[in-house]
Amino acid sequence: MHHFRFDQDELYCEKVPLRRLADQVGTPCYVYSHATLNHHFRVFDEAFSNVPHLTCFAMKANSNLAILNLFGSLGGGVDIVSGGELYRARKAGIPADRIVYSGVGKTIQEIDYALKENILMFNIESDLELEAINQRAGELGTRARIALRVNPDVDPKTHPYISTGLKKNKFGIDIEGALRSYARAMELEHVEVLGVDCHIGSQLTDISPFVDALKRLRILIERLEAMGIPVKYLDLGGGLGIVYDQESPPHPHEYADAILRELEGLSCTLIFEPGRVIVGNAGILLTRVLYTKKSASKDFVIVDAGMNDLLRPSLYGSYHQILPVVKSDREIQVVDVVGPICESGDFLARERGLPMVLPGDCLAVMSAGAYGFTMSSNYNSRPRSSEVLVKDDHYFVVRKRETQEDLVRGEWIPTL
Ligand SMILES: Cc1ncc(COP(=O)(O)O)c(C=O)c1O
Incomplete structure (x- = not known):
């Protein structure tokens, strides 16, 4: 609409x-259109109103201050991928504890900036990034809250340039590797493991890749919990498609129903990073x-x-x-x-x-x-x-x- x-x-x-x-x-x-932005944000957010969650708008989709400010006023946070996006988010009045930080190439300056701002969570995409964040947090006398971005190796069936959850893509850490990385993270003094993150691609018009990814994440979460690693937050990324032409993407309510069905019995706070579907x-x-x-x-x-x-x-x-x-x-x-x-x-x-x-x-x-x-x-x-x-x-x-x-x-x- x-x-x-x-x-x-x-x-x-x-x-x-x-x-x-x-x-x-x-x-x-x-x-x-203000009314459309408002409506789309609310429809998405309210689809999860029965569970603890935070909708972190993926501001790479649209980073105008007025739009970010609107979503902030509706209780939303943002998903950022650079220091520049962090700057914009703060300028727009988004509270730091509603900001998650994704991306494979965070620089030391960007990491320091996010640590000083005390953002909610870094979504870490590689072992070396984990070590770098731990080192910088130690240096700054703080602890970084982190999730690892897991690459579940599912085909999102979208354009290859916006497909991110396949093994051959540069994003995230594969599931087996992630278990080792989580074990390592637990040993590090200056990081606090908060959860698991995943984003498989953009403009998905079918619900099944989301469900397949979730099934894999669930198994991972159970294994982590068996290792004594608590999963407080589960960040499911964005990716829901929209109608440009003849597509028939799932409505946010269908998406929410499918996700919540898959997550039954799990008690973590959900984070979403929708971009395209909102704006x-x-x-x-x-x-x-x-x-x-x-x-x-x-x-x-x-x-x-x-x-x-x-x-x-x-x-x-x-x-x-x-x-x-x-x-x-x-x-x-x-x-x-x-x-x-x-x-x-x-x-x-x-x-x-x-x-x-x-x-x-x-x-x-x-x-x-x-x-x-x-x-x-x-x-x-x-x-x-x-x-x-x-x-x-x-x-x-x-x-x-x-x-x-x-x-x-x-x-x-x-x-x-
Ligand atoms: C990590 C991450 N989260 C969220 C999104 C938003 O995706 P979409 O606009 O398809 O919802 C993207 C887009 O590429 C992304 O890379």
Whole structure:
């Protein structure tokens, strides 16, 4: 359920017409619906309301301060993967005891920062990271609370670039290895073992890989408890898919039912790290048509948003629905919607049927709230777009468009 709808012929975000936003804020521009963000967070969180749990939004999906602040006000925490994300989370007012820290390559500086902030838990991904965190915690006169990220070797049946729970992926520690690592962690003076963590991939549209992973984790937890290692927290990561096109992912309630069934009798606090399912369909990318062009074999619609603004189509071949923000009865044409970047891989849609568009028309690239702005870059020296949060009939620019000055900030020409 989201709040991007046509009223008569105009596409609205809540009660604000997107055409007005394009005129007043400019394009390209990310637009988020407050009501949708609020609804999606609550639906996910409430699906687990019968058990002790913490919903730690995976802020790599969308790290705008206004959005993090909203989830924090709803009782949520965040899953971070860098010192920069920790900084943003704290700026957004997320309490440190609601922050978990994942990622295979935490630097010493990042570890120190997280230790000083006293975050809830490090999700450790290798033996050497365990030793490093223990060493840094000792140095800083503290104890790090930790879980080990276990790689359960299950196939999430998603795009290979966003599959993380297979042996061949760089993430986590395999189950046998994890038993040895837990034994080692128990010997270390400056870490406190709190739990088990796992994240198998993103955009999962089937529940069975989650259940398979959980069955394996359960066996591991029983073995750990037999070794006298208590598991206070079980972090099940994120990964629930959304509808971009024709997918039919499980509803958060189905996901919760399947998980809770599998966990019956276990008394740990659950942590979840949902990203896409909360924000994906709560945001769109608004863009304007610059030119149309016919070549011998194709028709192109050239828009002012490119792969630097929304990388997913170029990186994964992802589908995003594209809607004109004002409906027309012009004839349907099959076109490639492409950006201004000097790469043939710069496209938002290929071979797409769209009502004929003209320069100046605005298009909404749907389902762009997750891994949209956060993956954007300055490639081709393009300032990054603005971000707007719509609430009812109001809108707030929650990130202003970068300027050309911003593009060169921090650079200098040395005297050689
Ligand atoms: C460790 C971890 N947790 C959570 C997520 C969020 O995944 P999703 O956006 O599919 O929910 C990711 C995404 O890659 C991740 O790497």
